[in-house]
Amino acid sequence: MADPLLTVTNLETYYGPIMAIRGISFVVPERSVVTILGANGAGKSTILKTVSGVMDPQKGTVTFAGREIQGMDPDRVTRLGISHVPEGREVFPFLSVRENLMMGAFTRRDAAGVGEDLELVYSYFPVLRSRAEQRAGSLSGGEQQMLAISRALMARPRMMLLDEPSLGLSPRLVKEIFEIIARINRERGVTVLLVEQNANMALHIADYGYVLEVGRIVMEDTCARLLEKEDIKEFYLGMKESGVRGTRRWKRKKTWR
Amino acid sequence: MRSAHPGEDALDTILQLVLNGLAVGCIYGLVALGFVLIYKATELVNFAQGDLLMLGAFTCYMFVVWYGVGYWVALALAVALVALFGAVLDATILRRVIGQPQFSVVMLTIGLGAIFRSFASIAWGSEIYTLPTPFSARATRVAGVAVSHEYVSIIVGTVALCAVLYAFFTFTRVGLAMQAASQNQLAAYYMGIPVKLMFSLIWAISAGVAAIAGVLLAPVSLIDINLGFIGLKAFAAAVLGGFGSIPGALVGGVTIGLIELFSGAYLPQGFKDVAAYVVLLVVLAVRPQGMFGAIVRKKV
Numbered sequence: 001m002a003d004p005l006l007t008v009t010n011l012e013t014y015y016g017p018i019m020a021i022r023g024i025s026f027v028v029p030e031r032s033v034v035t036i037l038g039a040n041g042a043g044k045s046t047i048l049k050t051v052s053g054v055m056d057p058q059k060g061t062v063t064f065a066g067r068e069i070q071g072m073d074p075d076r077v078t079r080l081g082i083s084h085v086p087e088g089r090e091v092f093p094f095l096s097v098r099e100n101l102m103m104g105a106f107t108r109r110d111a112a113g114v115g116e117d118l119e120l121v122y123s124y125f126p127v128l129r130s131r132a133e134q135r136a137g138s139l140s141g142g143e144q145q146m147l148a149i150s151r152a153l154m155a156r157p158r159m160m161l162l163d164e165p166s167l168g169l170s171p172r173l174v175k176e177i178f179e180i181i182a183r184i185n186r187e188r189g190v191t192v193l194l195v196e197q198n199a200n201m202a203l204h205i206a207d208y209g210y211v212l213e214v215g216r217i218v219m220e221d222t223c224a225r226l227l228e229k230e231d232i233k234e235f236y237l238g239m240k241e242s243g244v245r246g247t248r249r250w251k252r253k254k255t256w257r
Numbered sequence: 258m259r260s261a262h263p264g265e266d267a268l269d270t271i272l273q274l275v276l277n278g279l280a281v282g283c284i285y286g287l288v289a290l291g292f293v294l295i296y297k298a299t300e301l302v303n304f305a306q307g308d309l310l311m312l313g314a315f316t317c318y319m320f321v322v323w324y325g326v327g328y329w330v331a332l333a334l335a336v337a338l339v340a341l342f343g344a345v346l347d348a349t350i351l352r353r354v355i356g357q358p359q360f361s362v363v364m365l366t367i368g369l370g371a372i373f374r375s376f377a378s379i380a381w382g383s384e385i386y387t388l389p390t391p392f393s394a395r396a397t398r399v400a401g402v403a404v405s406h407e408y409v410s411i412i413v414g415t416v417a418l419c420a421v422l423y424a425f426f427t428f429t430r431v432g433l434a435m436q437a438a439s440q441n442q443l444a445a446y447y448m449g450i451p452v453k454l455m456f457s458l459i460w461a462i463s464a465g466v467a468a469i470a471g472v473l474l475a476p477v478s479l480i481d482i483n484l485g486f487i488g489l490k491a492f493a494a495a496v497l498g499g500f501g502s503i504p505g506a507l508v509g510g511v512t513i514g515l516i517e518l519f520s521g522a523y524l525p526q527g528f529k530d531v532a533a534y535v536v537l538l539v540v541l542a543v544r545p546q547g548m549f550g551a552i553v554r555k556k557v
Contacts, residue, residue: 052447053446054443054446054447073446073451074446074447074449075446075448075449075450075451075452076449078446078447078448078449079449083447084447085447086443086444086447090441090443090444090447091441091444092436092437092440092441092444092445093440093441094436094440095433095436095437095440099433099437100437102430102433103433103434103437103445103448103450104448106430106434106448106449106450107448107449151448152447155448155449
């Protein structure tokens with residue numbers, strides 16, 4: 001594997017007195033797709049927010065392209081080449097679709113390149129072209145998700161942080177969006193850190209996966225191997241082979257940590 | 258006045274009142290615009306907005322009368338200084354209260370207003386001043402109505418300023434980024450927009466607009482340290498228009514200006530000052546979101 005683009009070591013982040021991330025380390029190699037799986041409240045979004053600078057960690061380091069970025073203001077992190085697609089889309093509701101996309105390119109000065117990328121995202125999501133002058137707030141949830149991904153792409157990032165891109169979308173749309181994410185990674189060479197509850201989709205497009213439970217990483221492996229693990233099948237893919245889940249919790253089963 | 262045709266005389270009066278009402282309303286509208294810009298961006302209600310207007314008027318007066326600077330240069334200097342002051346105010350003080358209870362913000366900005374008034378009385382004295390302008394005490398008769406240049410300058414100035422602001426917010430990259438930062442602060446951060454700087458710029462624009470309003474108002478009203486209390490009526494105008502709507506602020510301002518002048522002319526003594534608030538209460542009772550306000554629901 002290539003040198004890691006993003007390295008996170010011993011990260012601890014709190015919401016007030018509550019420890020949301022309890023000492024996490026992981027790496028994201030350049031041009032790869034890495035996914036972090038976990039249930040509600042496991043701390044997935046907090047990890048992304050800490051990487052992009054919206055939250056400051058209490059301890060630990062975040063190194064991006066050889067530079068420590070923990071505690072930096074989010075607009076500076078964006079300028080370094082990390083685009084965050086937040087959970088729940090967070091489009092600018094009263095700006096038009098095109099204006100939203102132009103805001104994605106806010107940090108860029110090369111008008112020609114911005115024009116090219118605008119064409120590129122329109123080719124990924126043709127529906128955005130037809131809605132270009134419409135207010136973003138009037139789009140459907142799926143279209144807003146497409147807009148949020150496109151907007152992040154407009155910054156021509158080295159790395160994209162995707163927070164639950166499948167949330168609230170129909171299965172067909174989820175498939176479409178994941179295909180585009182795979183294409184962005186393949187064709188544009190953008191490194192992707194993907195946080196998902198839809199483990200099946202995530203494990204199929206990602207190269208490497210981490211499993212997060214209550215603020216700790218409890219398992220990591222290549223996605224091909226994760227897909228074969230009994231615990232993943234049972235808890236994340238819903239394929240039960242024997243018995244019920246009962247009271248068994250991964251936290252208690254530390255053998256495979 | 259030609260008293261031979263009493264009907265025409267009444268018409269003259271009405272036209273005069275419309276003109277003056279529009280002009281005064283424009284001032285309210287401009288100050289209300291400042292309220293709304295700041296509120297939309299930072300959810301702070303700046304009760305010192307009227308006092309920024311007062312500072313603008315005084316600064317311009319100081320340049321013109323004390324230092325003999327030309328009117329237009331003095332106007333530009335006053336606007337630039339007050340705008341800069343607004344930005345500094347945001348960066349040093351008001352940024353700290355974002356997210357605090359609305360009550361503390363109100364107390365803070367009212368307190369700041371009092372400080373500005375004291376500062377003005379120390380720096381410029383508490384007398385009443387007149388600002389000589391190219392428009393002072395000049396009038397043109399149009400169709401029998403004496404049109405005073407002071408009032409026309411207010412209306413023209415407001416329209417021009419609104420056009421410039423509209424173009425800035427709609428067509429420039431920074432203007433759009435300010436809108437974006439107002440609509441969704443977190444997402445603006447993710448875009449690499451320096452949100453704090455944008456908020457300071459919004460404060461600068463609001464303060465600059467207030468300063469322009471102060472300078473426009475100066476020839477009509479006199480300059481004294483209590484000029485800022487006009488901010489209260491402008492606040493009513495902003496609420497009337499639906500706090501958060503920019504066209505609403507301007508229409509609200511003009512509405513209040515017209516109501517005030519007409520009730521001053523045709524209703525018994527004393528109604529002039531309460532009429533605007535009576536209308537405000539009625540509008541809020543019938544349409545609580547204000548004239549232009551929309552109840553926006555977030556799409557999930």
